[in-house]
Amino acid sequence: MIRQVLLVDDDAAVREALGQTLELHDFSPVTAGSFVEAKDRIASDFAGVIVSDIRMPGRDGFHLLDYAREADPDLPVILLTGEGDIPMAVRAMSRGAFGFLEKPCSPKELTAVVERALTVRGMVLENRRMKAQLEASDPAARMIFGRSPQVETLRAQVRVAGRAGTEALVLGAPGSGVSKVAEVIHLSSLLSKGPFVKRAAAGLDRAGLDIAWEAAQGGALFLDELGQLPEDTQVALSDALERGGARLIAGTTQDLRRAVDEGRLSADIYYRLEVCQARIPSLAERPEDIPVLFGHYVAQAAEQAGIEAPRITPEHEAGLMAQEWPGNARSLMSAAMRFVLGMPDELSQAKDLGLAEQMAQVERSLLAASLGRHNGRASEAAKALKLPRKTMYDKLAKYGLKPEAFKRD
Structure with a gap:
């Protein structure tokens, strides 16, 4: 593995000496004499760490530190100074420097802090790689936004519903994104390559349902506000579910249990859906x-x-x-x-x-x-x-x- 170190110092002799020290300890130094010369290498995908002098003509080490942290807050920057200035060290650390060394520093001090920084950098990049792989294959992580425990629970419910492959119900308040979550369930399932057909349940007649069910073959049919599905169409939906060939994902902002108790919704359809549910938490x-x-x-x-x-x-x-x-x-x-x-x-x-x-x-x-x-x-x-x-x-x-x-x- 290439153990890359971007070494920035305007003093050519110091730069060469530090570079040789790093090479002798199996690091791979890339040298630059100024911030301008170094900045094109500073990016979020830079796999190494940065060692930079503070006192440089033009843009100094603090400017480089700020630039690096803007490019990637997790990119380790180790700052060097020849003045032994404690307030400067405090300032460097408070602004996010990984480490601070006084010149001339011993090879042992330099290589130890660089080694620690590279270890941390490697872990950060590996975690990012794993997270990117996970999100690329996880529609719930990619498409459902938020960091609260409630939204983590929603993602977990969506993943379970996706893997289950059974009929599923998405519940949420008006405006919460019921149809979007239903689509994420579909994309998280083995039928994700198949069609995702969306229809409003209100006013949908038997013929319209049959057409939608045929269009959803090999995929999923999403019926929004299932509680408003006409009674005659509910009979057709039960028949379609018996025939199979597609998966039903229903959405609602209402209490479907109450609709069943009041005779407005088929108990057979409700109990099929009740097995697998995902509830969207409100913003409140x-x-x-x-x-x-x-x-x-x-x-x-x-x-x-x-x-x-x-x-x-x-x-x-x-x-x-x-x-x-x-x-x-x-x-x-x-x-x-x-x-x-x-x-x-x-x-x-x-x-x-x-x-x-x-x-x-x-x-x-x-x-x-x-x-x-x-x-x-x-x-x-x-x-x-x-x-x-x-x-x-x-x-x-x-x-x-x-x-x-x-x-x-």
Whole structure:
């Protein structure tokens, strides 16, 4: 295994001496005389560690440390100084340095700290590799976002439902993403290569169900809001389940047990589904997941709008967590879109604006989104919005929007 060390020092003699020491101890040094020379090698996939002098002309070791931590917070950086400055050592460690050595350091000191750093680096990269492999083959980890114990339980339920291959029921509050979780169950199953057919149960007649069941052969049929399936169609569904060939995954935001007790839902269908369930926790149950979900939705909305995602401050995240989200993921998604487009994302903000001001917010957002989608080309954005070019430029000036700010490489 290549034990790579990026060695950065502006003193050629020191650089050569340290490099020889590392080579004698079976490390593989790559030397650089400055931050500018070294920076192209500093990346999240760099398999080694960094040893850098602090005092260098231009960009010093602290700048290199900050740059490395931005590229990869887990990339070990060992800093060297010839001044024996204790406050500088404290500053280095507080900013995330893996280690700190005073020059001239002994070969034993240098190689010991480099050895520890490489061991840590190897473990980090191995864990990432294993996690990437797991997520690549685990739709629940890849598609269900959050870090709370509640969402971990949901992922576990989804994996069990996927492997079981039986009929399954997904329960969740309105806006919680019932159909998405149902699809993840399908993708986690042995039938994942087969079709995933979605239908609303409300108003679905026998003929429509038969067509959907045939289309789902070799895969799964998802029926949303199963409790609203007409009684006659329930009989057809029971017949279809007996015939087999496809798997039923049902979704509901209502209490199906009550629907059975009231005679609105077939007990046979309900008990088939009851065996394997996945319940989506509401955002009120897992507020720590709100920043994770919001960040994902912001990135998604920015990509759709063709504009750069705005920075989400810790204060904004705290404000999101303090709010109630009765619409769950759906309402959080809408808030993310408004955030990306620069529209007020809280009713408390919007209510203080008059109608003209609110309309101006919307107009500015639409202009920005159109510029983003057309890579900053104002003339094309104007055509898409059906605006004369002069009117477009007048509005851009009014709102302080510069087309060049929306250009992407």
